[in-house]
Amino acid sequence: MILKDLASLEGLKLLNEDIDLNKEIESVYIGDLLSWVMAHAGKGSAWITVQTHMNIIAVAVLLEMSCIILPENIKAEENTLARASEEGIAVFTTPLDAYKIACEFKERL
Amino acid sequence: MADTYEMTFNVGSRDFSSAGDASRTIKRTLKQLGVDSSIIRRIAIASYEAEMNIAIHSLGGKIDLLIDGDRIFVETEDYGPGIENVDLAMTEGWSTAGHEIREMGFGAGMGLPNMKKCADEFYIESEVPTGTKIKMIFNI
Numbered sequence: 001m002i003l004k005d006l007a008s009l010e011g012l013k014l015l016n017e018d019i020d021l022n023k024e025i026e027s028v029y030i031g032d033l034l035s036w037v038m039a040h041a042g043k044g045s046a047w048i049t050v051q052t053h054m055n056i057i058a059v060a061v062l063l064e065m066s067c068i069i070l071p072e073n074i075k076a077e078e079n080t081l082a083r084a085s086e087e088g089i090a091v092f093t094t095p096l097d098a099y100k101i102a103c104e105f106k107e108r109l
Numbered sequence: 110m111a112d113t114y115e116m117t118f119n120v121g122s123r124d125f126s127s128a129g130d131a132s133r134t135i136k137r138t139l140k141q142l143g144v145d146s147s148i149i150r151r152i153a154i155a156s157y158e159a160e161m162n163i164a165i166h167s168l169g170g171k172i173d174l175l176i177d178g179d180r181i182f183v184e185t186e187d188y189g190p191g192i193e194n195v196d197l198a199m200t201e202g203w204s205t206a207g208h209e210i211r212e213m214g215f216g217a218g219m220g221l222p223n224m225k226k227c228a229d230e231f232y233i234e235s236e237v238p239t240g241t242k243i244k245m246i247f248n249i
Contacts, residue, residue: 033217034217035158035161035215035217035218035220036217036219038154038157038158039154039223039226043150051214053125053213054126055125055128055161055213055214055215058129058130058132058133058157059129061133062132062136062154062157063150063154087133
């Protein structure tokens with residue numbers, strides 16, 4: 001599936017601009033400890049995290065993730081979103097919690 | 110690929126707004142040079158962990174990237190305060206990071222072990238209060 005296909009996810013909002021929504025999502029990874037995520041998340045992952053500071057963009061770029069999804073309506077910091085746009089990383093938010101987002105992906109991936 | 114290639118990056122203490130920049134530049138450079146993507150991934154993870162360690166734990170430092178023939182060297186050096194017990198610091202899950210750092214998702218105590226796992230060769234030496242030097246070698 002591609003980022004565009006996420007549009008049907010409940011209440012999903014793209015928080016930043018200038019994003020190519022044709023990027024492929026290959027898997028899903030959930031985690032908030034950055035070193036753990038660095039060691040285990042795969043390329044093309046949609047990463048679900050509650051972290052919102054700028055370093056999540058560095059992690060997403062280094063691992064070539066497809067996007068970041070913030071659960072439970074969490075909003076990212078402005079400088080995080082600006083950096084995400086520079087690097088072409090989509091940052092979404094949704095009212096769903098991490099478990100429910102993962103369940104939604106199970107239907108789609 | 111060029112026979113030798115060298116770059117140096119300065120990393121500021123507690124400079125979280127630009128932390129990660131050196132690793133991203135290293136990754137981009139290796140990609141442009143046509144290095145295999147699985148090796149780039151290992152180097153990107155290791156250099157990011159090294160960069161964050163300097164930003165979180167040290168008084169500042171630098172990262173050197175050196176490509177020499179069929180080997181890539183990532184070497185870091187910081188200006189203190191050094192690690193009291195290196196063996197303990199190499200243990201997964203052990204960290205001296207404070208509450209504020211942990212809240213940002215750092216301080217899992219996996220940085221040094223992650224670096225060692227990613228590199229083909231890993232060397233660390235540390236002296237209190239002078240600082241810590243790390244040398245990682247990756248075979249292309």
